Amino acid sequence: MPHREAPRVHRKHARSMRADATRAENMLWQVLRGSKLEGFKFKRQVPLDGFILDFVCFETKLIVEVDGGQHSENARDQVRDAHFGREGFETLRFWNHEVETSLDAVCDHILHRLRARTDID
Template sequence: MDTIANARRLRQDQTLAEKALWGLVRNRRLGGFKFKRQVPVGRYFADFACEAAKVIVELDGASHDGREDYDARRTEVLGLFGYVVLRFPNERVLGDPGGVTEEILAALRSAGV
């Protein structure tokens, strides 16, 4: 499957937490920063990326249980592309969206953009 088609499929098959976070960051709603969904970075797709600030937000649901080594390697590789990677469990996004967006905004502002 090509990259564009795969990204499109991932955007259409969002989790509830991804939908919730997208509603908070889309259209520059978070501090005026532009986010995109399912952005190809190397061989991975970042859940959410602010390319100007080089910040990626990854959401971890049940499919990530037992895959901590994989996620750590993925974070490392994304970091090699110059990104700061923030990871949040789906439950936190749904239960504390304000706290999550505060952490994201702090990372965006510290990027100096």
């Protein structure tokens, strides 16, 4: 999937979401930013194909979503995950509470999937 420029309205919305991130998103970003997690480069709040991805590592095609209660059994999330799955991406979803209380375990799981996806190539 080529990385193409998102419409201006999506870029603006993503920018506002970066400025208004949840506590859990900020906690996880502190671990992922600057290639701190074993050199894997993540971007946050990336507009792509009409969606905004919380975190994405394009190198391994891994998407990480940090969700609040509004995402419980959300049909749009299922459509979105299927869309990106067809493009070769894997989506990991964590609850806000999970990130806030078990950040190390969340990061271990992300790292496990990053390594596994690197072995796929």
